[in-house]
Structure formats: structure tokens, C-alpha cells
């Protein structure tokens with residue numbers, strides 16, 4: 496009897512410990528000029544299958560509808576992932592996001608989430624760089640990697656641009672950060688939009704990886720940030736402009752960065768350090784079905 500009791504106790508403790516170890520992640524979506532209803536389930540799948548996260552989704556009212564009741568409980572989560580690019584939130588919901596990150600919450604910004612809220616200055620501080628939404632030199636510099644270092648370019652011009660979609664190489668520029676530590680120095684990302692000319696305050700921002708926006712595919716001719724972190728108050732922000740479509744999100748490089756970035760935003764460290772066997776090499780795309 497004692498042995499059975501001990502066994503039951505062991506199993507229940509093991510189960511509890513595992514459940515408690517999972518990080519609570521909230522995806523915010525509902526409006527986007529991208530196929531959010533297709534991309535949210537893809538990210539939810541990768542995050543859940545990693546075993547590290549439980550995922551909830553907060554879907555806003557549709558564009559043009561009354562947003563006053565949209566008030567996700569951000570502070571109930573370890574990390575909030577934005578797949579949202581749409582109408583303004585209520586003042587209270589905006590302040591709740593500010594307070595959440597200021598007080599140590601994690602935020603993950605994926606692709607067109609950096610298009611949202613062009614004139615919400617605190618949001619621009621949180622995400623570091625953004626595109627479109629009326630962004631220009633008044634919102635901050637372009638940030639590029641030139642001659643071995645990050646350069647803030649204050650020339651005038653619009654924020655946000657991309658050439659035609661194509662696979663492109665992502666180059667690690669900071670191999671010591673938990674998000675990029677141990678990754679190969681370069682991987683071939685699956686077909687995506689390569690965002691260039693993003694601009695913003697870029698305060699407390701670290702660029703972990705870049706990609707060359709080749710003029711041959713309509714790009715800026717600059718090495719543009721592809722993985723960034725931003726410190727905002729006590730909070731941590733992970734930002735990648737990759738992830739235009741569900742197909743782009745099947746890239747094993749994107750998946751790896753999504754998981755590591757979300758974990759780091761939540762905790763400040765990364766335990767998902769294993770490099771997947773199907774991680775893409777420098778010259779060949781690798782996608783997971």
C-alpha cells in the first residue's frame with residue numbers, strides 16, 4: 496500500500512512539476528493585413544509542440560468594430576506574442592500593455608505586428624523598429640549593419656519596405672545572446688518578405704541577426720535587422736520581422752528563433768538549446784510540414 500501511495504505521489508508530483516514549468520503565452524490577433532487566422536495556429540502549434548509553452552489566443556473584434564471591450568489580461572501571462580496589425584486599442588488596454596512590460600512581462604513581435612500603432616510612442620519604444628503606419632524620420636533612425644557594426648542612419652525617408660519574396664540567408668551577428676547562442680552562423684530562411692528600411696527609437700535594442708536586402712530582389716542594399724531584442728522597463732521584447740505567411744513560418748530556422756525568442760522574452764534565458772536535426776544550412780531551405 497505504501498509503495499502504491501508513493502508511486503501515485505511520485506506520478507502526481509512529476510506531472511505537477513511539468514505543468515508548472517510550462518510558460519504561459521498569449522497570442523493577440525484579430526486584425527492584420529496578413530492571414531492572421533492561418534498564421535496564429537501555425538505558431539501555436541510550434542510553441543505547443545515544443546513542450547515549453549501553453550498557448551491562449553485573444554482575438555480582437557474585426558476592423559472597424561467597437562474595440563472598447565477588447566482587454567486581454569496580459570499580466571496573467573509570461574509572454575504576450577503580437578500577431579496584430581490593426582485598429583487602435585482603448586487607452587486602458589494600451590496602458591495595460593505598457594504596465595505589463597514595464598513590470599517585467601515578455602513581449603514577442605512577429606512580422607506585421609511591427610506595422611501597427613505607428614503613432615503610439617510607447618509601442619514604438621517597446622518594439623524598437625517598425626514599418627509603415629506613417630513612420631518616418633520623426634520616429635527614429637534606420638538601423639543597419641555596416642562594416643562589422645550597427646549603424647543608426649538618421650537620413651529622412653519612410654519607414655518600412657520590402658522587395659519581392661524570396662528565400663534569404665539570416666546571419667547571426669551576436670552569438671553570445673541566449674536566443675542565438677550555439678546556432679550556426681548562417682541559415683537559409685524559407686521564402687518570405689525581407690523587411691527593410693524599418694525605423695523607430697531603437698533604444699535599448701540589440702540586433703542579434705541580419706539579412707542582406709539585395710537590390711536584385713528589390714531590397715535596400717543594406718544588411719537589415721532580422722532578430723532583435725529590446726529592453727523596456729523591467730520587461731524584455733523579442734522582435735523578428737520574419738513570418739509573412741504560414742509557409743514562411745514552416746522554416747525550421749523561423750521555428751527555432753520563435754521558440755527561443757519567446758522563451759527568452761518570458762524568462763531572460765533559453766533552455767530550448769538543442770539545434771533541430773532539420774535546422775537549415777547556410778545555402779538550403781528546410782521546412783517542416
Ligand code: ZN
Pocket residue numbers: 529606607688738739
Ligand atoms: Zn508581410
